[in-house]
Amino acid sequence: MIFAGKCRTVKEIAVLEGIGLHTGAKAKVRIRPAESGSGIVFRAKGEEGWVEFPASPKWVLDTRRRVVLGKDGSRVETVEHLLGVCAGLGLTDAVIEVEGPEIPSGDGSGLFIAQALLEAGLKELDDPQPILRVSHRLCSEEGNAWIAIRPADRLRIRYTFVRSGHRIVGLQTATFTDGDDFLSEIAPARTFGFLEEIKDLWSQGLGLGGSLENALVVGPDGYLTEPRFPNELARHKILDIMGDLSLLGSKVIGEIEGYGSGHSLHWRLCQSIRSAAVQEDEG
Numbered sequence: 145m146i147f148a149g150k151c152r153t154v155k156e157i158a159v160l161e162g163i164g165l166h167t168g169a170k171a172k173v174r175i176r177p178a179e180s181g182s183g184i185v186f187r188a189k190g191e192e193g194w195v196e197f198p199a200s201p202k203w204v205l206d207t208r209r210r211v212v213l214g215k216d217g218s219r220v221e222t223v224e225h226l227l228g229v230c231a232g233l234g235l236t237d238a239v240i241e242v243e244g245p246e247i248p249s250g251d252g253s254g255l256f257i258a259q260a261l262l263e264a265g266l267k268e269l270d271d272p273q274p275i276l277r278v279s280h281r282l283c284s285e286e287g288n289a290w291i292a293i294r295p296a297d298r299l300r301i302r303y304t305f306v307r308s309g310h311r312i313v314g315l316q317t318a319t320f321t322d323g324d325d326f327l328s329e330i331a332p333a334r335t336f337g338f339l340e341e342i343k344d345l346w347s348q349g350l351g352l353g354g355s356l357e358n359a360l361v362v363g364p365d366g367y368l369t370e371p372r373f374p375n376e377l378a379r380h381k382i383l384d385i386m387g388d389l390s391l392l393g394s395k396v397i398g399e400i401e402g403y404g405s406g407h408s409l410h411w412r413l414c415q416s417i418r419s420a421a422v423q424e425d426e427g
């Protein structure tokens with residue numbers, strides 16, 4: 145059984161406002177209805193006015209700690225949670241208009257985004273949701289970290305978060321299978337940061353909008369914010385994977401397993417899936 149239905153868009157415009165996790169800058173996002181089959185398209189200010197580009201691995205500018213998309217001078221930071229929520233709710237077609245440099249962080253999870261989309265309402269469109277399958281196992285790896293996909297008849301994501309030697313988090317695992325309740329299992333899991341890394345992040349110009357209000361902060365001896373799940377970090381990484389793989393523009397069917405992986409490896413897996421799919425078409 146394949147859990148994929150029709151294409152979906154929003155009934156009304158959904159609005160997100162707030163500051164970005166990495167830039168700390170204010171932004172306003174309008175998620176507008178779009179035609180069936182048009183996909184997720186970003187609209188942002190570039191060098192010469194508004195620029196439109198699809199959510200695609202092609203327009204990825206940076207994958208360090210977050211995913212940045214852009215074209216012709218436009219730049220939208222931290223798109224992954226919004227895209228993960230779109231994937232989780234089956235929203236396939238929308239124009240995401242961004243005023244500001246970064247998608248607002250809300251509470252650091254996907255929940256506030258999901259609430260805004262559900263308040264605007266979702267509606268089914270004519271076309272079936274596009275689907276992408278793999279015919280053999282593909283893997284992206286670097287050091288001890290890896291992410292792989294292998295053929296399966298439904299989407300299943302399993303993630304293992306590893307922080308060897310850390311007294312609190314150590315190792316966490318989470319699983320999401322199509323048909324599970326995305327809104328209660330994955331959407332509430334927040335982005336996280338380790339206290340000992342924060343100065344390093346700031347020195348790279350990242351995490352400037354982060355606080356106890358929009359991230360699960362982990363200190364050497366304990367959480368500084370109350371976790372929502374015992375494995376909140378691993379659950380959040382599943383949201384990241386859903387967002388990162390949604391750049392393919394199709395629902396991916398397969399069994400995905402990540403171990404310590406981040407956006408860069410997820411992006412590389414997207415490219416492998418895409419070139420394998422192209423090869424199959426050509427073959």
Ligand SMILES: [Zn+2]
Binds near residue numbers: 224380384
């Ligand atoms: Zn994230």
